[in-house]
Amino acid sequence: MLHLRLITPADTTDEVVRLIEKTVGTAHLVVLPGAAHNPPGDVVMCDVAREAGDELLAELRALGLGEGGSIAVENIDLSLSKRAEKAKEDAPGEGADAVLWEQLADATHEESTLSITYVAFLTLATMIAACGVVLDNAILIVGAMAVGPEFGPLAGICTALVRRAPRLALRSLTALLVGFAIAMAVTVVFSLFMDSIDLFSQDLLNGDRPNTAFIYAPDWFSFIVAALAGIAGTLSLTSAKSGALVGVAISVTTVPAAANAAVALSYGDTKQTWGSTEQLLLNLLGIVLAGTLTLLAQKLHWAKQRERTAKKLKV
CATH class of the missing domain: 1.20.1080 (Glycerol uptake facilitator protein)
Structure with a gap:
């Protein structure tokens, strides 16, 4: 699993949340309105199966988060969660085979x-x-x-x-x-x-x-x-x-x-x-x-x- 920490301009947060919710293989979505100060905006966090990560990152970049906000990705060594297990099962392919091009x-x-x-x-x-x-x-x-x-x-x-x-x-x-x-x-x-x-x-x-x-x-x-x-x-x-x-x-x-x-x-x-x-x-x-x-x-x-x-x- 991957952990994504996003800083999103306030006017794009809803679109980012909808994108994460519709992406197969995501879990543990958290939204913190107004929590970011540099750059200013909202903080959105979620976990995503590695095999679904590349597509999600590409779409987040298409929304301009790489320029107007921030995208940080971390590997999760251990996640004890049924939702995380289901996210990995729903995502296509195997995580070990996935390529994160970014x-x-x-x-x-x-x-x-x-x-x-x-x-x-x-x-x-x-x-x-x-x-x-x-x-x-x-x-x-x-x-x-x-x-x-x-x-x-x-x-x-x-x-x-x-x-x-x-x-x-x-x-x-x-x-x-x-x-x-x-x-x-x-x-x-x-x-x-x-x-x-x-x-x-x-x-x-x-x-x-x-x-x-x-x-x-x-x-x-x-x-x-x-x-x-x-x-x-x-x-x-x-x-x-x-x-x-x-x-x-x-x-x-x-x-x-x-x-x-x-x-x-x-x-x-x-x-x-x-x-x-x-x-x-x-x-x-x-x-x-x-x-x-x-x-x-x-x-x-x-x-x-x-x-x-x-x-x-x-x-």
């Missing part, structure tokens, strides 16, 4: 912003991965994958393509490209420094690396795994099961590929640099393609669910 857009907006923190995490992850590829240490590679924040901009690109939001697409693409460019440039310098103190060497990079050689040897499995990870990551975002993102992070070789390319570049090894770059681009393409198709499938699924619900209500 919430998704807000989350991807935050995660796809080119910030100092984002660049720092991506750079640190790439430097950790650089140590992993030189030492052929799988543990360091997995750690670097988990630290890397690159799935945020990738999810932002997928969301922007489905919602036709060019500003979000540009912001996400900028964060992705600039972030990796800075991370790789710093890692080149880091690699040269490590070489100067005899911790890195070209012999280690070119030696037998059974645990990490795949990073600069892309193949069909690279694309397939990236596509599967893109589906899993998108589902974890839309269903609010964020724990799955950790598994997604350590299943694709975006950060390790960028690290291997940077280290190889510092030694002038064009073969490994190009192979790692191909691996990076292949993973990014697979994630974006699979994530976008997943969102489109979910959008189509919920459109059909709403049609079925509308037909039942007419009957």
Whole structure:
């Protein structure tokens, strides 16, 4: 269940209340006339089943509450109420499958912003991965994958393509490209420094690396795994099961590929640099393609669910 707290201008409160009352899957409607001071207006609160939340939010925005009032949404961890149970039963589909597009857009907006923190995490992850590829240490590679924040901009690109939001697409693409460019440039310098103190060497990079050689040897499995990870990551975002993102992070070789390319570049090894770059681009393409198709499938699924619900209500 979701809890909605609305600030409504006094002249739209009745319309908002009627909208909530006619929406299948709502419960616990509360109206507090004149309770809001900034902005001035009435406070309207209600609970809504997650699977009915997206449609209600879209209609509330259509009434102008996002501009003249306020819409706040919170997840309810526990609701002991027969009315809440009935609301979930009446709402179409399953809550775990529901997509809140406004919430998704807000989350991807935050995660796809080119910030100092984002660049720092991506750079640190790439430097950790650089140590992993030189030492052929799988543990360091997995750690670097988990630290890397690159799935945020990738999810932002997928969301922007489905919602036709060019500003979000540009912001996400900028964060992705600039972030990796800075991370790789710093890692080149880091690699040269490590070489100067005899911790890195070209012999280690070119030696037998059974645990990490795949990073600069892309193949069909690279694309397939990236596509599967893109589906899993998108589902974890839309269903609010964020724990799955950790598994997604350590299943694709975006950060390790960028690290291997940077280290190889510092030694002038064009073969490994190009192979790692191909691996990076292949993973990014697979994630974006699979994530976008997943969102489109979910959008189509919920459109059909709403049609079925509308037909039942007419009957």
